[in-house]
Amino acid sequence: MKVFGIIGLKNSGKTYFVKKIITKLKSLNLKVASIKHAHDDFNIDLPNTDSYMHREAGSEQVIISSSKRWAKIIELNSSQERNLGELIDELDKPDIVIFEGYKKEAYPKIEIIKDPLDISTHLFNNLQNVIAVISEIKIDSFNKKQFNKNQIDEIVQYILNYEN
Numbered sequence: 383m384k385v386f387g388i389i390g391l392k393n394s395g396k397t398y399f400v401k402k403i404i405t406k407l408k409s410l411n412l413k414v415a416s417i418k419h420a421h422d423d424f425n426i427d428l429p430n431t432d433s434y435m436h437r438e439a440g441s442e443q444v445i446i447s448s449s450k451r452w453a454k455i456i457e458l459n460s461s462q463e464r465n466l467g468e469l470i471d472e473l474d475k476p477d478i479v480i481f482e483g484y485k486k487e488a489y490p491k492i493e494i495i496k497d498p499l500d501i502s503t504h505l506f507n508n509l510q511n512v513i514a515v516i517s518e519i520k521i522d523s524f525n526k527k528q529f530n531k532n533q534i535d536e537i538v539q540y541i542l543n544y545e546n
Contacts, residue, residue, distance in 0.1 A: 384478045385470060386541050389485040389512070390494030391503055395531075399494055399516065400482045406538040407478055415476035417469050419483025426453060478541075485509055490544060492516060492529075492537065514540060 388403070390396045400416065407414045427433040433446045437455060444455040458464075466487045470479055485491065488511060495517035497503050506512035506524060514527035516537065521528065529537050 383470075383476060384541070384544075385466075385481070385489045386478065386544070387481045387484060387487065387489050387491035388494065389483065389491045389505060389509075391496045391505070394494040394496035396482050396494055399492075399534075399537075400480055402534045403480055403538055403541070406534055407480070407542075410538075410542075412477040413475070415473045415479045417466065417479060417481040417484070419481070426455065487511075490546065492541075495521065513544065 388396050388400050397418075400418075404414050404416060425434070427437065427444070427446070433444050433455065436444050437457065442457045442459065446453045446455075466481060466484045466489065473479065481487075481489070485505060486509065490511050490513045491509070492514045493504070493506050493509075493512050493516070495504060495515050498517045498519045498521055501507070501523060504521070504523070506515060512526075514529060514537075515521060515524050516529045516531055516533075518531060527540060529540075
């Protein structure tokens, strides 16, 4: 199983690229899983739904299931947030996992550069395993693989061919 990340500053286009990459990987008949890091509190069940009311009543684990999909919600309460490796272990044998966020994890990552001219916003200067960047212009201080924003096919091939 290959694990690969997309990182960048807020509103840099991470979700746009993750969506494009997943679509391309799926077109290659790969079993794709994705993990998205969210900040603070979030809900996947809406107020006034049964699952929401179960959780609000005190259920610490809720599974919602239908003939189309299922989801598991676990309340962490005061437990520590799960790291990326623990979340990957929850997946059911995908060919590839694309994660968004988790910039400090040790897996290979591609950084989406929001402002190529402002080097103070470049994350690769302070992170390990940033093995490529996507930018509108070439970044002279980055000596690894660089892509422009229209090279989705090339980015996917790079991910598939990358060896740790």
